Amino acid sequence: MLETHSPPPTPAPIPPESTGDRITESAKLLEVAAQRKLQLAKLNLAEKVAVTGGGLLTAILVLVLGTILLLTFTLGIGFGLAQWTSLTVGESFLIISLLYVLLIGLIVWQRERLFINPVLAAVASKLFK
Secondary structure (H helix, E strand, O other): OOOOOOOOOOOOOOOOOOHHHHHHHHHHHHHHHHHHHHHHHHHHHHHHHHHHHHHHHHHHHHHHHHHHHHHHHHHHHHHHHHHHOOOOHHHHHHHHHHHHHHHHHHHHHOHHHHHHHHHHHHHHHHHOO
């Protein structure tokens, strides 16, 4: 007798995902990506604010302490100059004041090179990092 072979059973077709399911899944993924991007932007902003605030507080502290140091230095030099030379105390403080006026003039004359360009470069590097 001849045996007849029946063809193997065909597997049940896998139902394709509907277009609506794919759109829903894509929308959820886009929402997650947008939330992460927003969180990253907030963290970058917080870092820049913290660095700027820290720099500002440091600058204020240096200005206050620098002013105290300059004042005590000026008093010491003024009285010392009067004691070491034949100048009066008033004349020695006048000489120190003239030196400070010359220093202020030099700073104003070179302000762009000393202050404006370095600060601009520092701010630009922090903002466009």
